Amino acid sequence: MELTARKKEILKVVTERYIDAAEPVGSKYIAQAMGGSVSSATIRNELADLVEMGYLEQPHTSAGRIPSPKGYRLYVNELMERRQVSDQEAAEINSALQGKMQELDSVIAQAGQMVSSIVNYPAYAVAAGKSSVTVRRYDLLPVDASSFIAVVMTDDSRVKSQLLRTELPVEAEQLPALANLLNTHFTGIHTEELGSKLMALAPQLGAELFMPLSQTIEFATAVIDSSQRSHVFTTGQSQILRQPEFQDLTKADGLMSLLTDQKAELPVLDENTPMKILIGPENVNEALKDASVVVASYDIGDNMRGLIGVVGPTRMDYATVAARLSYFAESLTKMFGKNHQLPPKEDDIP
Amino acid sequence: MELTARKKEILKVVTERYIDAAEPVGSKYIAQAMGGSVSSATIRNELADLVEMGYLEQPHTSAGRIPSPKGYRLYVNELMERRQVSDQEAAEINSALQGKMQELDSVIAQAGQMVSSIVNYPAYAVAAGKSSVTVRRYDLLPVDASSFIAVVMTDDSRVKSQLLRTELPVEAEQLPALANLLNTHFTGIHTEELGSKLMALAPQLGAELFMPLSQTIEFATAVIDSSQRSHVFTTGQSQILRQPEFQDLTKADGLMSLLTDQKAELPVLDENTPMKILIGPENVNEALKDASVVVASYDIGDNMRGLIGVVGPTRMDYATVAARLSYFAESLTKMFGKNHQLPPKEDDIP
DNA sequence: CTTTAGCACTCCTTTCCCCCGAGTGCTAAA
């Protein structure tokens, strides 16, 4: 059977109406919405076809129709009018982004919050880690006899520091030599090698040098780890309780757990994809089978990307969410790009 | 009317039964639970008294009784058997705490997670900030012509660092002098004074010195701010959906919002109080009026305290939660105390 | 071949009612 223009129009009307009202849509409404050019009986014939073709579903015999995931997919791909954010929305987004230039993770988390409040669904923001981070440089600063500060700068320009306590006293004079050792042997290499290289060097060093060296390496490893790990921030979880489809506690529970305790399971985006819409069963995660996700990415700099996603019912307002989300992502890209350097990055501990 | 021993026993039976079953408790059950020494009719007389005295409530005329907040309060204060954590529980807690010695905020957030999974209620953890933090020391490290690293150490022994980009080139040779300036004029003073002092010094400095100075001060201000701000971490929110009393969506929604988007509203503990139980209407926050909170504090060192709280229905199992929470808090205090110094603290960005 | 009016039919939802039973409150006796 062929998907005529009229069938598509009907599908569009059904989808948009269902997005709005969360109730099955009847033939009479559709006929009216289409300007009354055809009767409801004609519509009913078409509806039967659309059900047969798998674009619509019927909760029960005498109910109206709702879009199936396949129907949503077609709607999103072809039928949906790509909305533009209004000037007012754009102004709101821009003003919200103003002066928010803080540490990286904080900006990212706040972006999530803003998106959630803009679209009225829960949102999540991922600070994607670079795949392989190495240390570019070490500095050691004397504090007192039993402690010093280690400063580690990574090749993605993050700088982290920590106060380290030593068991044996360390002479302030030894620190430059130690730093020199670190900078010659322990820069530009991956985590695993750090340990082995340390072991290789161990015999040549006395305990009073080895200990602070190993502490610094341990710290550097932690820095790299946290730099590589993606942190996920979520907000607006309570929004899902306000959606009629999640009045059913079991569904809400699954989603809620996902959004609070299993954030890492939330869908991400492979490189080069600016935005993606995942509808119901298209999601891999079980808890998301009854939900949809819109996720977009933005550039941060130094080959790094941020991710921002919105979780809602399959019935979610894709046009609006997609428009706002992509505008938002673009704004973030611009914002990070403007200071054509990296933004002043700060340590990122979740 | 007097609160006889038997009345108290009845109140205890009712409370514990209700905690367990979440259903109103009838006179027959109580008579049986008390060993059958008295008849249900006698119990009914007593129950009527207890209702009159405000310790119990009756959902409707022909239903059993449930404890009122006042009843819970008496139960918690007097009747509840202070539970000890079992050896097994203690072992679990201890093993969970092993090797978790990471950065401060991370430890604290994890503590919240552990508590939540131990008690099966949502939990929150607060990293309480010190009231007035000042910078103890500055270091400036050269990077290249247009950037340098600022390292700031606060008087609560946190060390933070950031890469700062300058607009005008900075000579590496100027940095020590600049650091010296900072260390003489900008240590040990509060945030507000930092700015004014900077202004006072401005006329004496050229732009190529003033800019990096002011950037460093700005960074120091941010460090102090984030050090003073309390960060709240929450987990296990989805647990509340599993409580029968929160099947009512509106109540669940309020609590959920509180636990996800208004964390700052969660009750804290004034100094010197090791643990507190807040029952239903005793809570100030509207969303918590139908819930109870058990919150405990532990010592971190340097006069700092951490807070850990559990949110549940008023019917929550106070004895178990309180026992586990206080054991947990004590364990944390011990853990932080063991390294009688501060644990290696790391930068804490939420 | 498509569209349309007409109409019987389906099935969900709401409402009402009735009954059941747990539990009470009261009375009167032990």
Added chain:
DNA sequence: TTTAGCACTCGGGGGAAAGGAGTGCTAAAG
């Protein structure tokens, strides 16, 4: 003061019935 006895209350469960939105089919019209 305690207890047995008993009438009474009230919420909850289970149909049955009414209501209504919407369908599917048929037959006629375009």
